[in-house]
Amino acid sequence: MVRRTGRRPGNPDTREAILAAARAAFAEKGFDGASIRGIATGAGVDPALVHHYFGAKDKLFLAAMNSPMDPLDVIAEAAAGDRSEVGERFVRVFLEIWDGPRGAAGVALLRSVVGTEWTTKLFREFILTQILRRAVPKLGLDEAEGQLRVTLAASQMVGMAMARYVIKVEPLASAPPEVVVAAIGPTVQRYLTDPMPGVFPRR
Numbered sequence: 001m002v003r004r005t006g007r008r009p010g011n012p013d014t015r016e017a018i019l020a021a022a023r024a025a026f027a028e029k030g031f032d033g034a035s036i037r038g039i040a041t042g043a044g045v046d047p048a049l050v051h052h053y054f055g056a057k058d059k060l061f062l063a064a065m066n067s068p069m070d071p072l073d074v075i076a077e078a079a080a081g082d083r084s085e086v087g088e089r090f091v092r093v094f095l096e097i098w099d100g101p102r103g104a105a106g107v108a109l110l111r112s113v114v115g116t117e118w119t120t121k122l123f124r125e126f127i128l129t130q131i132l133r134r135a136v137p138k139l140g141l142d143e144a145e146g147q148l149r150v151t152l153a154a155s156q157m158v159g160m161a162m163a164r165y166v167i168k169v170e171p172l173a174s175a176p177p178e179v180v181v182a183a184i185g186p187t188v189q190r191y192l193t194d195p196m197p198g199v200f201p202r203r
């Protein structure tokens with residue numbers, strides 16, 4: 001089961017100041033360029049306090065994004081098992097999260113993406129550093145092809161999430177999870193592992 005990305009208790013004003021500074025830093029400098037020390041300076045707190053509330057930088061980034069899950073947990077669960085069924089597992093785990101209590105955070109995240117340039121930039125950093133960077137090796141994908149394959153799969157899932165949870169287009173919005181898995185899983189599987197001669201040259 002995918003673990004919830006929980007938050008440690010603490011002073012809400014201090015936490016919000018850290019999160020605001022983190023969002024600004026990640027949007028301006030990217031995940032790699034932002035530092036805990038710089039974020040702490042922006043929030044007017046000691047770096048140790050940032051670690052106390054959020055732990056490592058990747059956990060702070062997920063909290064700043066208000067992500068409903070840690071993508072690494074989803075990737076690990078999808079990668080566990082028969083490679084020929086990774087697409088269906090990925091869609092199933094995704095639906096378990098978004099159809100549950102954490103789905104509201106996911107909807108808020110997607111709605112925020114189209115709001116401003118900096119939220120769009122944050123979401124792009126989220127995909128690049130939290131999904132792409134982790135998924136390619138975890139799924140055993142060829143480095144030369146892996147990033148395109150994962151972004152194609154991600155585009156399918158983001159599009160499905162927008163239609164099912166944000167815009168709520170019927171009948172997709174109320175379709176049973178297994179119907180969605182059966183319909184979308186093979187497409188995600190093709191993107192991730194199946195031969196695509198028109199995209200990747202045959203070896």
